[in-house]
Amino acid sequence: MTEYLVRRLLQSVLVIFLITVATFLLIHAAPGGPTQVMLAPGLSPEAMAQQKANMGLDKPIPIQYIKWVGGLLKGDLGYTFKNHIPVGDLLWPRMANTLILMGAAWFVSLIIAIPWGIYNSTREYGLSDQTSSFISYLGFAMPSFWFGILLQQWLSLELDWFPLSDMHSRGKEGDIGDLFMHLVLPVSVLALGFLASYLKYARASMLEVLDQDYIRTARAKGVKERKVVFRHALRNALIPVITVIGLDLPILVSGAVLTENVFNWPGMGRFYVENALAREYSVLMAITIVTAVIVIIGNLLADILYAVVDPRVKISGKGGKSA
Numbered sequence: 001m002t003e004y005l006v007r008r009l010l011q012s013v014l015v016i017f018l019i020t021v022a023t024f025l026l027i028h029a030a031p032g033g034p035t036q037v038m039l040a041p042g043l044s045p046e047a048m049a050q051q052k053a054n055m056g057l058d059k060p061i062p063i064q065y066i067k068w069v070g071g072l073l074k075g076d077l078g079y080t081f082k083n084h085i086p087v088g089d090l091l092w093p094r095m096a097n098t099l100i101l102m103g104a105a106w107f108v109s110l111i112i113a114i115p116w117g118i119y120n121s122t123r124e125y126g127l128s129d130q131t132s133s134f135i136s137y138l139g140f141a142m143p144s145f146w147f148g149i150l151l152q153q154w155l156s157l158e159l160d161w162f163p164l165s166d167m168h169s170r171g172k173e174g175d176i177g178d179l180f181m182h183l184v185l186p187v188s189v190l191a192l193g194f195l196a197s198y199l200k201y202a203r204a205s206m207l208e209v210l211d212q213d214y215i216r217t218a219r220a221k222g223v224k225e226r227k228v229v230f231r232h233a234l235r236n237a238l239i240p241v242i243t244v245i246g247l248d249l250p251i252l253v254s255g256a257v258l259t260e261n262v263f264n265w266p267g268m269g270r271f272y273v274e275n276a277l278a279r280e281y282s283v284l285m286a287i288t289i290v291t292a293v294i295v296i297i298g299n300l301l302a303d304i305l306y307a308v309v310d311p312r313v314k315i316s317g318k319g320g321k322s323a
Helices: 002-029 034-038 045-055 061-073 087-122 127-141 144-158 176-210 213-220 225-254 257-262 268-278 281-309
Strands: none
Touching (some): 002 061, 087 127, 087 176, 087 225, 087 268, 087 281, 127 176, 144 176, 176 225, 176 257, 268 281
């Protein structure tokens, strides 16, 4: 296990390095640039050159890259071009806001989807199974922004049950009850999308495992159905679900652009759009790198959880997994 983890960490470092190179080159190859936004029209060539020097854009691309990576290694995400504000001061609060929103939606969907998917696998094509299938199709097919607008129109404007948008009401910042009321509508929108995926995976995975020979053998020996499902089948069935959950971890920090914009939620998705329009290179690169690191961590955690959930899964010395 230790050898495998060390090898995976080294691979992760290489992947992160390649991502930094690709991100830096793609951002700088994009049409336009910060100088077109920041520099006032009519400046003399000398003034423009001075402005570029102040922003560090007069250096060759390799030098700019080395300086940027050196800052990352020290925890420095850079500064905005327009106001020269540390990117971290802007990014971390918005990431916290996104974690609150996305984490709540993720948690709600998991506590509903996994038990419901397990239940439906034992009563295939029953009323509950058909209802969950309908909800899944709805979650896959319905645009999140449209569902959000519907909820706003019905539950906020017509019934006045929940706030229309924002994270807090004015003057109630830090009020947990007020935050909860603002969470209900965007969490409902996001949870429907998560639920659609997790329901399908949990049900399909359980059905596949319940059809295995060792499950039929356990039933033939007279083992109670509840014990067959939760002791013999569940661990194996959770492995594909863990994979999906691990891949969804980056969403918790990257946010949901459409939902955050519909509900005016001050999170990462909205933050990214604002800075893309403003051509704030340093902010865009910081968001990309942070998200990439979370993706790698999520994949590594998913691999480790395989062995925790199913004792038959062993991580071999060559980095593979064998039962």
